[in-house]
Amino acid sequence: MTDIFSRIAHSRTADEVVQQIESLVLEGVLRVADRLPAERELARQFDVSRPILREALKTLEARGLIVTRHGGGTYVADVIGQVFTQPMLELIGSHREAGADYLEYRREIEGIAAEYAARRATEDDRALLAQIMARMQAAHERGDFEEEAEIDVEFHHAIGECAHNIILLHTLRSLYRLLSDGVFQNRLLVFSLPGAREELLAQHKAIHAAVVGGRPAVARKAAMDHITYVEHSMAEAERTGDWQRVSRLRLRQRTEDGARRSGQEK
Structure with missing residues (x-):
């Protein structure tokens, strides 16, 4: 995935990271099943520490926007979901x-x-x-x-x-x-x-x-x-x-x- 994430210029908090990823999902830039970069690379693109990034990813996963597969990376969740039963x-x-x-x-x-x-x-x-x-x-x-x-x-x-x-x-x-x-x-x-x-x-x-x-x-x-x-x-x-x-x-x-x-x- 190319660099679609922007450097956090000011507070560098987990909330800033969460808001940016949420916007990318909402705007359709990140789509269902898109894989996020590895933790080290993602922290570099956001210019935040890895603990801050982990906190942000944990929040996004709790909100159902991303899923983490053990040993397989982090992906955008099925935010569209099943339209009908x-x-x-x-x-x-x-x-x-x-x-x-x-x-x-x-x-x-x-x-x-x-x-x-x-x-x-x-x-x-x-x-x-x-x-x-x-x-x-x-x-x-x-x-x-x-x-x-x-x-x-x-x-x-x-x-x-x-x-x-x-x-x-x-x-x-x-x-x-x-x-x-x-x-x-x-x-x-x-x-x-x-x-x-x-x-x-x-x-x-x-x-x-x-x-x-x-x-x-x-x-x-x-x-x-x-x-x-x-x-x-x-x-x-x-x-x-x-x-x-x-x-x-x-x-x-x-x-x-x-x-x-x-x-x-x-």
């Missing part, structure tokens, strides 16, 4: 209308995020988005569906970060948790539709261009149009999957019937 997750995953509601909500939230990002993105934000888009393009050219889908989620994460709104950021992260937890298993089905990968890439490029170009209204529309396309494509992919399933069963039934008739005729 396991029974509710199972209900969401098994009922089609929940998926539609999820995408409807995402369409509005991501439209706002893209609009804010177009207004507020810094040069560093734009550099990060450019890196993500380059990786997305490379995965697309390799035909790596799974990696392209993962970078897709990363791209939307980054747009949320560029919006520079803490509540919006963590709301979006909780939404994407449903994807990373596999609640909507059929999201990869979209990539199997003819022309879908090319269309999705073009849509991400449109969102990216509007954000870096500082066009809030265009960015919002591009983000919302993207989710609408995903919604329609998922429905089409599900229908196509159902058709294929039925066709496969029909073929199997006809083949078995033909074999039985052939045996009876003999």
Whole structure:
């Protein structure tokens, strides 16, 4: 991890260290499962004694913001947590209308995020988005569906970060948790539709261009149009999957019937 921690210039107390790490978590700079530097290095970056640092880390762990693994380092805790209980997750995953509601909500939230990002993105934000888009393009050219889908989620994460709104950021992260937890298993089905990968890439490029170009209204529309396309494509992919399933069963039934008739005729 690069030096994201600032030297404590004045009192050099544990409270100062706690406040700085809390801010980095709240602002989304430190993310779930990020590993903190080793104690010696962290004390050096903060310019505090190791006893002061240990006191600060103990306080942060008591507040549930970090976890220490014996012999394995210190990590940012799962501050997003489980958005829904396991029974509710199972209900969401098994009922089609929940998926539609999820995408409807995402369409509005991501439209706002893209609009804010177009207004507020810094040069560093734009550099990060450019890196993500380059990786997305490379995965697309390799035909790596799974990696392209993962970078897709990363791209939307980054747009949320560029919006520079803490509540919006963590709301979006909780939404994407449903994807990373596999609640909507059929999201990869979209990539199997003819022309879908090319269309999705073009849509991400449109969102990216509007954000870096500082066009809030265009960015919002591009983000919302993207989710609408995903919604329609998922429905089409599900229908196509159902058709294929039925066709496969029909073929199997006809083949078995033909074999039985052939045996009876003999």
